[in-house]
Amino acid sequence: MKNRCSSSGETGLVIGGGLVGLCTALQLQRCGLSATVLEPQEKPQGASWGNAGHIAVEQVQPLASPAMIAGALARLYPRGALGLPLRQIGSWGPFALKLLRASTPARFSAGTAALSALLAQAMPAWQRMCALSGTAHLLRQDGHFVAWESEASAAKGRAHWLSTDIGTASVRDATPEELSAIRALAPNGTIAGAVRFVGSGQMTDLGALANALRQALVAGGGTIRHAKVDSIEIDGGTAHAIIGGERLTADHVVLSAGAASAELLRPMGLRIPLIAERGYHIQSPDSRWPVDMPPVAFEDRSIIVTRFAGGLRAASFIEFSARTAPPDSGKWRKLRDHVAALGLPFDGPDHEWIGARPTLPDYLPAIGRSTRAPNLLYAFGHQHLGMTLAAATGEAIAALATGRPPGIDLAPFDPARFGDTT
Incomplete structure (x- = not known):
């Protein structure tokens, strides 16, 4: 890809080797910077690699919404997928109050407009990133399905998706052939209806x-x-990364450490309201799920099932907790119960995973520049959209670093919205 933003000789230090960090480092490098990624794990296991692999361009409406607040009780675990462990109330209690304040109709409308603009860049940015990294063969632009197990939930869910704002995506009823294929993959379930999204x-x-x-x-x-x-x-208006007794700096220091980002800012007195929104998955190494079947969300159970090259994965749960809190093994059991109840083709022993999505109260990411250190850039807080927005965020950060227009208005994502000392 042709370099159109030369900043030769400058340096970029990216804290975090997840998808957002790697895409950002590659974009900085494309612009002529010498890029270094700092990542503690040789094989990172964070949310970048435990997600459903879904590029969710349809998710333009923030989860911080009046509808989410109204339906929270009905979605509480174990009945639903929303986990609020009592022993972790010290972590999620203050966050929940901020989420309530961010869920007013006015803020929800503004958040939807902001996410819509950013998500409109998601797929084109991934196309460019795949061309840059030689990974076009890994990107499937084949949409996904949402299915329901009762006539009532199918009617309600279908009406919702056909009438709601889904950005650049579109949605239609599943064809009889597509519905038959889903029913064949979930023979124990009673699949009453499904829709197919196009553009994801x-x-x-x-x-x-x-x-x-x-x-x-x-x-x-x-x-x-x-x-x-x-x-x-x-120090002196310049940001430095501290590793043991070593002090590192660069022309541009990018914080993209996911759910750990707020912890790294705390020693300098910043209190970013970031919480670890933990998710769980199980993955079977072998499966009879067709390789050409897109992801399927079984919405009544709040699970999404995706076939990867390495097997079949079922993912679920929104668990607000401390990032390092012990996992709840009951959630893996619940996932296995869902798989068995549907009769999904999970073959062989499964692998368990837990990871923390970095979530801010308004469900918008933090993308912008620090007001305290001009060389410090923020790229974290992508909640469920880290996979989706990684490439677009990398392009936006590279534009900020090189003084170019980012293509969209980044003001709604400015971390200064949480205080003027960021």
Whole structure:
């Protein structure tokens, strides 16, 4: 891809080697910067790699909404997928109050407009990133299905999706052939109806994607250093990353450490209201799920099932908790119960995963520049949309770093919305 934003000689230090961090580092490198990624794990296991692989361009409405608040009680675990562990009320209680304040009709409307503009860039940005990294074969632009197990829920769900704002995506009723295919994959269920989204997509192999992005960065002269950043400090208006007794800085320091981002800012007195919104999945190494079947969300059960190159994955749950809290094994059991009840083709023993989505109270990411250190850029807080928005965020951060217009208005995502000291 032609370099159209040369900033030769400048340096970029990206804290976090998830999808947002890697895409950002590659975009900085494309603009002529010398890019280094700091990532503590040699094989990261965070939300970037445990998600459903779904490029969810249809999710333009923030989850911080009047409808979400109204229906929260009905969705509480174990009946539903919303986990609010009592032992973690110290973590989610203050966050819940901020979420309530962010869920007014006016803020929901403004958030929808902001997310719509950003999500409109998601698929084109992934197309460009895949061309840059040689991963076009991993990107499937084949939509996805949402299915229901009762006539009542199918009628209600269908009416919702056919009437709601879904951005650049479109939705239609599943054809009889498509409905038969879903029923064949869930023979124990009573699939009453389904819709198919057009315009969304999927990454078919997250492991291959991770390797390709890392290899492209290194091949272009970038560096991946496996080291844990202890904190970010600001001295004389310049941000530094602290690793043990070592102090690192660069022309542009990008914080994209996911759910750990707020912890890195805390030593310098910043209180970003970020919470770990934890999700769970189980994955079977073998499956009879057809390779050409897009992801299917079984909405009555709040699970999404995706076929990857490495097997079949069922993912679910919104659990507000401390990032390092022990997992709730009951949620994996609940996932297995859903799989068995539907009769999904999970073959062989499954693998369990838990990961933390970085979520801010208004369900908008933090993308922007620090008011305290001009060299500090923020790229975190993508909640359920980290996979979806990674490439677009990388392009936006590279534009900020090189003084170019980012293509959309980033003011709604400015972290200064949480206070003027960020």
